Amino acid sequence: MNPPLAECRTTVEYFVQCQQPDGTWEQCSSTAIDLDFATERLAARRRMQPEFEYRIARRTTTVVVEYAADNAGCAECGHPEDQHAEADEPVSVGQCRQCAADPQYEDDSWHDYEPREA
Ligand SMILES: [Zn+2]
Ligand SMILES: [Zn+2]
Secondary structure, three states: OOOOEEEEEEEEEEEEEOOOOOOEEOOOOEEEEEEEEEEHHHHHHHHHHOOEEEEEEEEEEEEEEEEEOOOHHOOOOOOOOHHEOOOOOOOOOOEEHHHHHOOOOOOOOOOOOOOOOO
């Protein structure tokens, strides 16, 4: 019932790889988020040691940090109270903005904030 709260970060880094005698490739520069910077490193490496093979590699790292909703979250969906809009009239219900923004939970977004049992 409670959607996991998650934070997602993607990092793209470039670095130079050098071919080893056994044919494998190993990282031989520090990583840079700037492709131009890595390309300059590659050119410098080729100038210094033209007898080796070099190439640029790209590494994409996705970090997902998940955390459980604490007791301050809504009993219905786990989102914080300030994400819940107030009902306009006594007969209508409020809506959770975070649920509404997620297609998976959109249908369940229409509910008032409900405090959890202590
Ligand atoms: Zn809720
Ligand atoms: Zn919600």
